[in-house]
Amino acid sequence: MCAETPTTTPTETPDYKDTLNLPRTDFPMRAGLPKREPDWLARWADIGVYDRLREKQGRKPFTLHDGPPYANGHLHIGHALNKTIKDMIVRSHQMMGFDSRYVPGWDCHGLPIEWKIEEQYRKKGKNKDNVPVIEFRQECRRFAEGWIDIQREEFKRLGVTGNWPDPYLTMDFHAERVIAEEFMTFLMTGTLYQGSKPVMWSPIEQTALAEAEVEYHDKESFTIWVKFKVIPPHEGTGTAEDPSHKLQGAQVVIWTTTPWTIPSNKAVVYGEPISYGLYKVTGRPEECWANIGDRYILADDRAADVFSRARLEPSMWERVDDVSQSELAEVKLLHPLAGAEGGNGEWDAPRDFRAADFVTDTEGTGFVHCAPSHGMEEYELYRDLGMLEQVVTYNVLDDGSFRADLPFFGGKYILSRKGGEGDANKAVIDKLAEVGGLLARGKIKHSYPHSWRSKAPVIYRNTPQWFASVDHPVGDGQDTYGTTIRERALRSIDELVAWTPKTGRNRLYSMIESRPDWVLSRQRAWGVPLTCFTRKGKLPTDPDFLLRDPAVNARILEAFEAEGADAWYAEGAKERFLGNDYNADDWDQVFDILDVWFDSGSTHAFVLRDRPDGTEDGIADVYMEGTDQHRGWFHSSLLQACGTKGRAPYRNVVTHGFTLDEKGMKMSKSIGNTIVPDEVIKQYGADILRLWVAQTDYTADQRIGPEILKGTADSYRRLRNTMRFMLGSLSDLKDSDRVDDPAQMPPLERWVLSRLADLDEQVRAGYAAFDFQSVLSAVFNFATVDLSAFYFDVRKDVLYCDGDTQRRRAARTVLDHLYHRLTTWLAPILVFTMEEVWLERYPGDDSSVHLVDFPETPEAWRNAALDEHVAKVRRVRRVVTSALEIQRRDKVIGSSLEAAPVVHVEDAETRELLHMIDMDDLCITSGISLSSDPAPAEAFRLPEIEGIGVVFEKAEGVKCQRCWKILPDVGQHAHPGVCGRCDTALS
Structure with missing residues (x-):
């Protein structure tokens, strides 16, 4: 019996696993971002990615101008959001073919840094006023330098690209020179003036503040109802009061939440549309400041509330008569402290009493007490009446105390030295009660302005300050968009700037439309001084009060360029700058410093205009900051540039909201709900933080917290797996493996190319509109729904099991197209991960995904009919x-x-x-x-x-031992246990 050729059964077939085209890649499933990201940062620095991008020729410049953060502390989550959005804008525009520049900067002057040095002094028992000013300023400079180095590394750790070796600093000598030069433009064009009006004042920091330097917190305030006695008109030309006058003996009641302003009261005003009545007290409880028979004038809609505050039941008072507007107009009032023993006549003069359009009867009493030194509406009323000299007082000093010689209240403080309640309010209330001037008292919790640095309440206080007029004709010949700063700003907003979101336009427009003149001066030491001189013995209204001499200005600017702004404080500075043309004894040197918002508002001049990596016209393509900067940097930059160059310094303004915790609450260290960027990076890596930024609608307030970050990390893993699949399937792709003509591809591959053409348009449009959420959403949905859950799932069999077939070549060609587009499209967002993906296929000492552009996608790939066909097929598949x-x-x-x-x-x-x-x-x-x-x-x-x-x-049929399909022809081919397709592949 001859030996038979052995027959191999399916159970005895060879192991075909090694014959499959399984994905091969070293790209790990676990990213390990916290440990690996610093290596990529070092690599980018070594190969000089940012500088090499600048070497690309023939590209249109695109410049995002950085709104400078303060150099005074570690980064918070708002910084991370802000800088990441900026980085995505810069990187995406670079990859869309621009020369996209980013010069990071820092705000180095002003109260935030000065306050830190003062805190250090207080701990050491030192007094700032006893330290030479230049020495103090140099300590501020050193403090800022230290934090710049720290913040620079923290920003770089976020993956932010830019000219980090050469940032701009507002304290650089050239910057200080330009800030002074920009101020001098205001001086020379006549928009600068010195005035005395109520400004927000910080008694703790002893300086004026701008609106952008305050934040609003709830505050419990004293509230009082105060009586002003009516003085009826005199009979004929005699001196005796008319005892028969209807209002004889009546009292007008006012309400205020600032009792400390009562000593500065100069008037009471009423509203012309308001209905008033005369009310009589007919009964009283034991503890009450009203007496039976008292008569009060009140707005009819407020009477019941006022009497309830005075503890009077409805049965204890009655309305006895109407009080007409004409009757109010013919009387005067007496201050409640008039005639008080020891008052030295301070309050004896009658108070002005007139109508004003800002009085309402929605709260209070229908009357408003006026201390024009402490309220802008009252100030403007009496300014327009030409009566400021009669009504302005100077009772409150820099530290928030009453002048020493003010009867009863001299030396009392509105705030304590730590920012809490002082003794002034209580002293005023007690004195009013003593003289019978009080009707009721209480407390109220309301939103109140606080200094954002000291966190202490601020007050309105009349002080001499320097202002830039927003309505004075500038007269500099740059009248294309208007002759005044306000006109230029409003036209710029509507004609020159695009807003993201569009609501930003309305917000800034309304602010500019109604804003008062710009308070430029601060009573501090660290900053750029107001480089001007005033003539002694002259009033601010005199035409020669301010020295306007180009030669003097030139000497100042030359010194600042060489020595910085410290030159202003050097011994003999006045004589040096005035030179031989002026007698120094005839002039006073101004030592106030400029509002830091003027510093940052001027950055367009020394960054965009003066730097080699600036812009030809000194205008930025984009300013991007938080929504609070509508009253901050967007606002001051607009005013400043409109005053010096005649238009806005930006073409686009992009605004992000605030970052809240997962429950939508504001983050607070005391609550313990803060998210610190450094901690997120240590746990997840910076790319997860960047992905969170891209996932959110940053134009509104966004939320972050542990659960949100977990969800973000899960989305990241899904994207990473998509990239890993492509890398594995492309590991050995050669040019000869490609199918260059889409017409030679199966419909499914041509459909993927069509989707890429659509996506290319969406991605570019999204990046151009700074809409990263739409970009990420489109790419992520495509990667997870169209690719991972459909195309990859369908084509795995072809990729793994086919031999060198046309359809496998087509599939891998499409995967290559997918790889290049997904990797580059996501590179502005996931800067580290996409670099890792890129280097898996393109290793090399000078290789980087951040050196390439988005690939051009042929429009011919787009096939709307095929898109519709595949949609129908997918419905059947479902x-x-x-x-x-x-x-x-x-x-x-x-x-x-x-x-x-x-x-x-x-x-x-x-x-x-x-x-x-x-x-x-x-x-x-x-x-x-x-x-x-x-x-x-x-x-x-x-x-x-x-x-x-x-x-x-x-x-x-039988299960193929290679592709696992169950087919009738398995076992009928040369290779045992396989189907015909696999047999061909094995051959």
Whole structure:
């Protein structure tokens, strides 16, 4: 018996695993970002990515001008959000073909830094006033330098690209020179003037503050109802008061939440549209400051509330008469402290009493007490009446105390030295009670301005300050957009600037439209001084009060360029700058410093205009900051530039909201809900933080917290797996493996190319509009829904099991197109991860994804008809996979490859489409039969997809030991245990 050739059964077939084209990549599933990101940062610095991008020729410049943070502390989550958005703008525009420049900067002057040095002095028992001013300023400079170095490294750790070795600093000598020069423009064009008006004043820091330097917090304030006695008109030309006058003996009642302003009261005003009445007290409880028979004038809509505050029941008072506007107009009032023993006549003169349009009867009493030194509305009323000299007082000193010689209250403080309640309010209330001037008292909790640095309340105080007039004709010949700063600013907002979101336009426009003149001066030491001189003995209204001499200005600027602003404080500075043309004894040197918002508002001049990496016209393509900067940097930059260059210094203004915790609450150290960027980076890596930024609608307030970050990390893993699959499938791709002509590709590949063409347009439009959320959403949905859950799932079989087939070549060509686009599209967002993905395929000492542009995507790839066809096919696939899932759930099959269902399709066009593609590959089955017959009753259907029914059938044949499909021809080929397709691949 001769030996027979052994027959190999399926159970004895070889292990074909090594013959499959399984993905091969060293790209790890676990990112390890916290440990690996610093290596990429070091690599970018070594190969000089930012500088090499600047070497690219023929590109249109695009400049985002950095709003400078203060150099005085570690970064918070708002900094991380802000700088990451800026970085995405810069990187995306670079990859869209621009020369996208970013010069980081720091705000180095002003109260935030000065306050820190003062805190250090207080701890050491030192007094700032006893330290030479230049020595103090140099300590401020050193403090800022230290924090600049710290913050620079923290910003770089976020993955932010830019000219880090050469940032701009407002304390650089050239910057200080330019800030002074920009101020001198205001001086020379006549927009600068010295005036005395109420400004927000910090008694703790002893300086004026701008609106942008205050924040609003709830504050509990004293509230009082105060009586002003009516003085009736005199009879004829005599001196005796008319005892028969209806209002004889009546009292007007005012209400205020600032009792400390009562000593400065000069008037009371009423509203012309308001109905007033005369009210009489007919009864009283034991503890009450009203007496039976007292008569009070009140707004009719406020009377009941006022009497309830005075503890008078409705039965204890009555309305006895009307009080007309003409009757109010003919009387005067007496201050409640008039005639008080020891008052030295301070309050004896009658108070002015007139109508004003800012009085309402929605709260209070219908009357408003006026201390024009401490209220802007009152100030403007009496300014317009030409009566300021009669009503302005100077009772409150720099430290918030009353002048020493003010009767009863001299030396009392409005605030304590630590910013709490002082003794002034209580002293005023007690004195009013003593003289019978009080009707009621209480407390109220309300939103109140506080210094954002000391956190202490501020007051309105009349002090001499320097102002830039927003309505004075500038007269500099740059009148294209108006002759005044306000006109230029308003026209710039509407004609020259695009706003993201568009609501930013309305917010800034309304602020500029109604804003008062700009308070430029601060009573501090660290900053750029107001480089001007005033003539002794002259009033601010005199035409020669200010020295306007180009030669003097030039000497100052030359010194600042060489020595910095400290030159202003050097011994003999006045004589040096005035030179031989003026007698120094005739002039006073101004030592106030400029509002730091003028510093940062001037940055366009010494950054955009003067630097080699600035812009030709000194105008930025983008300013991007938080929404609070509508009253801050956006605002001051607009005013400053409109005063010196005649228009806005920006073309786009992009605004982000505030970052809240997961519950939508403001972050607070005391609550313990703060998210610190450094801690997020240590746990997850900077790319997760950047992904969170891209996922949010930054134009509104956004939320962050542990659960949100977990969700972000999960999204990141899904994207990472998508990139890993492509890298593995492309590991050995050669140019000869590609299919260059899309017409030679299967419909599924051509559909992916069509989707890429659509996405390319969406991505570029999103980045151009600074809409990262739309970019990420489009790319993420494409990667997870169209690719991972559909295209990759369908094409795994071809990629793993086919030999050198046309369809496998086409699939890998499409994967290569996908790789280049997804990697570059996501590079502005996931700067570290996409660099890792890039280097997996393009290693090299000088290789980086951040050196390339978004690839151009042929418009010819777009195929709307194919998009519609695939949408129909996917609907059929959804019904099939849902039917098979039920069989899998019921354990009829373990895998979809065990099925060969019959699919009943009513629509002939859809059937034709299905015949053009491999439906078994599409549904990951071993076979599919298409039928035009009506689906039988037992067929599986989805109610939302009509005309499709699926009848489950098991696949017939034997399981291929290589591709695992169940097919009739398995075992009939040269290689044992495989199907014909796999046999060909093995051959």
